[in-house]
Amino acid sequence: MLYRDALNLALDYAMEHDPRVVVLGEDVGFYGGNYRVTDGLYVKYGPKRVIDTPIAENSIVGTAIGMALMGLRPVAEIMTVNFAMLAMDQFVNQMAKLRYMSGGKLFLPLVVRMPQGVAKQLASQHSQSLEHFFASVPGLYVFCASDSISAYHGLLHAIRMDDPVVFLEHVLLYGMDFPSEYVKNFDPFKARILKEGKDITVVSYLKMVHDTLKACEWLEERDGISCEVIDLISLRPIDFETIYESVRKTHRLVVVYEAPKTLGLGAELSARISEELFYYLDAPPLRIAGEEVPIPYNRKLELMAIPTPEKIYERILSWSKSHGL
């Protein structure tokens, strides 16, 4: 099933079963969604529940908060994460804080979905990965869907939750076809081990999961290096236990992500591993991430700015060699 169809199915299912679920965002209704995630919902549920908003990100998130306070279960779409920057007050000062500041009296059953990441030559203002902006804020949950299963189950779970969830998708995943199966008792807080291995623990999320899997296949075939690949489907909270357990076995940690390296998820994971499992480690943690630049338009430079399967492969290989693997 296509990733976008899995998201659509989750929205459709939730709307069908709970009349409090509403969808809002730019072009989500009549037009069917910029990435067609909400296609068909407008016809099925009508303009009162599938709400086309003006280009007003701050107020899209803000009104969704108001709706949630009154007991609706809004699922807002921000067209891309780049435009979520216009709504940071609502995300950080409002959404993340209202429940805590009210001493637990307020409930915010609300989801904001949005894609992020590098697609193809969309230039600096349309290519960002900003997960760490959200994942650093207590009071938010941050989910990441890397395939159709985590898209469907993760989104449905997020809609069921009585807390605010930032739901991150990746622009390049929408058109990708993934195996689909119904997972009973899907747990969005549990990181997924996508491939077992004994030499290196490689942690990633969103689209980089697939580039990582490819690189790790090559490492295994060509170099006999066995990687355990972990997919973080939640970035807040992070399922550290699954990572620790894996590193206790492999003694090595690699983190792969698309955002610039500095102060990204890799910094957090490396620090935690160093704090908790220092004496287990056979090598310093390795971060494979984006360069410290905005994403340029030119394709050659764009590909230089982010990890690719080839780069992930080479970086892991040379790092393994220099650390005695």
Place this chain on the structure above:
Amino acid sequence: MSQTLAEKFYYLMKLGREFEIRCKEEYLKGNISGFLHLAIGEEAVHVGAVVGFGKGDLFCPYREHVLALARGIDPKLIMAELFGKATGVSKGKGGSMHLYEPKMDFYGGNAIVAAHLPHAVGAAYARKLMGERAGVLCIFGDGATNNGTFFEAINMASLWEVPMLFLCENNYYAIGTHVNRSSALKDIYLKARDYMPAEVVDGMDVFAVYEAVVKAKQYIEEYGKPYFIEAHTYRFEGHSMADKGDYRSPRELEMFRKKDPIDLLLKKAYKEGWLTEEQVRLIDQKVEAVVEEAVEFALSSPEPSEEELYTDLYCGVCSDVIP
């Protein structure tokens, strides 16, 4: 006067049209990538406004090829930018939505809706503070006027009395959403009217746009205050190459195609005797040559070098004025 203007308008609008038709072809060939927003159908607004405004700073949205051409930026450098080449106006780092040429007071396209409005207000403030009169021209769509930033900008422009023209190109759609479904006020100029003089103009008629902008410019220069124009126009293509535009009825499209701004200009120019068929033929030839030359230049230009990935992030110098 009208004769030379008609010739200038026809050249720039035809250049804009042919340039963008070629962009579309080159996009389909894979030479141009990313988001490509075409202004086909909106040339009268872009050309009329830039020519009418004359001297002054320009702040534009992502649909800015024709604005850049009208400002006089070399078509070769624009095409090379769209091809992502080192010779492009932004060295291949910006692409279609990010053309900048401060030497010509052209402060770019912007890919974030309405984000350039406060830039324009600040720029106009600065120009005034520095004793300059020319002011700032800021262009944006109907959709942009629903964003909080828009309301903040018109308030501050009015409060600070900055010399600036807000020009809304109302093409009725923000991607797939019609303005009637996104704006509580259907007449967009009404959103600004309580803050500054505001009027509506037929954006398919380049002379009408030109005259309105010239008048606005006089006001801006004389009083040093902001002015608002809403120009009604239409984009004949989808929002970008990624959008087919099929949410619009064929009848609606047909209706607007009948008002093609280039046809309208020619009709008027022939009637008034401002242009002859021979002149038009010569201009067409020139346009064809200029577009061809731009593509050849772009094709034969080098890609940026790998080091370019890390350059231009900071300039790394300090002011030599402050002791």
